Amino acid sequence: MSTISNEAGPRPIGFTAPSGIDRAAHHRLDEAWLAAAWSHPTTRVFVVSGGQVLVDDTPDGRTELVMTPSFEAPLTETHRYFLGTDDDGVSYFALQKDSLPGRMDQSARPAGLREAGLLLDARDAALMVHAVALENWQRLHRFCSRCGERTVIAAAGHVRRCQACGAEHYPRTDPAVIMLVTDEQDRALLGRQVHWPEGRFSTLAGFVEPGESIEQAVVREAYEEAGVTVGEVRYVASQPWPFPSSLMLGFTARATSSDIDVDGDEIEEARWFSRDELAAAFASGEVLPPYGISIATHLIETWYGRPLPRP
Numbered sequence: 235m236s237t238i239s240n241e242a243g244p245r246p247i248g249f250t251a252p253s254g255i256d257r258a259a260h261h262r263l264d265e266a267w268l269a270a271a272w273s274h275p276t277t278r279v280f281v282v283s284g285g286q287v288l289v290d291d292t293p294d295g296r297t298e299l300v301m302t303p304s305f306e307a308p309l310t311e312t313h314r315y316f317l318g319t320d321d322d323g324v325s326y327f328a329l330q331k332d333s334l335p336g337r338m339d340q341s342a343r344p345a346g347l348r349e350a351g352l353l354l355d356a357r358d359a360a361l362m363v364h365a366v367a368l369e370n371w372q373r374l375h376r377f378c379s380r381c382g383e384r385t386v387i388a389a390a391g392h393v394r395r396c397q398a399c400g401a402e403h404y405p406r407t408d409p410a411v412i413m414l415v416t417d418e419q420d421r422a423l424l425g426r427q428v429h430w431p432e433g434r435f436s437t438l439a440g441f442v443e444p445g446e447s448i449e450q451a452v453v454r455e456a457y458e459e460a461g462v463t464v465g466e467v468r469y470v471a472s473q474p475w476p477f478p479s480s481l482m483l484g485f486t487a488r489a490t491s492s493d494i495d496v497d498g499d500e501i502e503e504a505r506w507f508s509r510d511e512l513a514a515a516f517a518s519g520e521v522l523p524p525y526g527i528s529i530a531t532h533l534i535e536t537w538y539g540r541p542l543p544r545p
């Protein structure tokens with residue numbers, strides 16, 4: 235397993251650290267085991283709804299997922315996902331519901347991944363991203379892609395089964411590449427997507443196409459989006475990115491040309507930045523950094539040599 239070190243800055247990069255959770259997939263079809271785990275007093279449960287969970291601040295200044303014992307969990311009309319166990323034998327479940335439960339704690343609040351990914355520790359971030367990815371997939375795969383009939387949830391949330399034709403459907407993960415391209419002067423190529431807020435720049439990225447290796451996708455996307463040809467491509471790390479179902483595969487790539495010709499379709503503008511130019515652009519407010527939880531931040535910081543300012 236590859237993990238992202240965080241040498242460039244003090245804040246966590248969401249969803250990449252070892253989580254301490256064993257997904258224990260061999261239990262997913264064992265209804266007796268799942269029932270016993272569900273009713274065990276140490277089991278912890280949280281609700282996921284529309285990509286959000288409840289988080290709360292602790293007295294010592296951390297932020298954590300709001301989890302309850304199963305006997306306190308709301309049960310009606312709920313899909314139950316088994317997410318795994320930890321080293322102490324505690325089992326974790328997520329309940330997918332139409333809305334988040336009301337809370338008496340004043341500080342508990344709903345949060346999506348973009349916020350929570352910067353706040354939660356590795357265990358809670360991993361539990362949340364697993365639950366949100368399953369919820370996204372469940373929501374979009376209610377019907378069988380083979381025969382069109384309705385599917386039902388199985389394997390503790392990790393399979394949808396068609397009762398008409400028997401097909402089993404598994405959660406989808408769509409690979410996408412994201413790459414920091416540098417040139418022979420060690421400048422970084424950053425681009426602006428058409429729909430981003432003004433001033434926001436980040437690394438180039440795009441989906442892997444059918445029949446394509448991830449290295450080929452890096453080369454193709456750099457050329458399609460910015461008109462830049464790249465040679466050497468080096469894998470760095472990956473990051474689950476369930477918006478709604480991507481896996482971001484992070485690379486560095488070395489440009490063999492520096493002329494820029496943006497596609498104007500996905501990318502509105504792309505520029506080469508030296509470290510000094512980027513620092514000046516941040517300082518003047520001309521350039522805004524990418525969202526903090528994105529692996530783009532890690533890729534840029536590793537090149538930049540220090541933390542990026544907060545978006």
Ligand SMILES: [Zn+2]
Nearest residue numbers: 378381396399
């Ligand atoms: Zn079917």
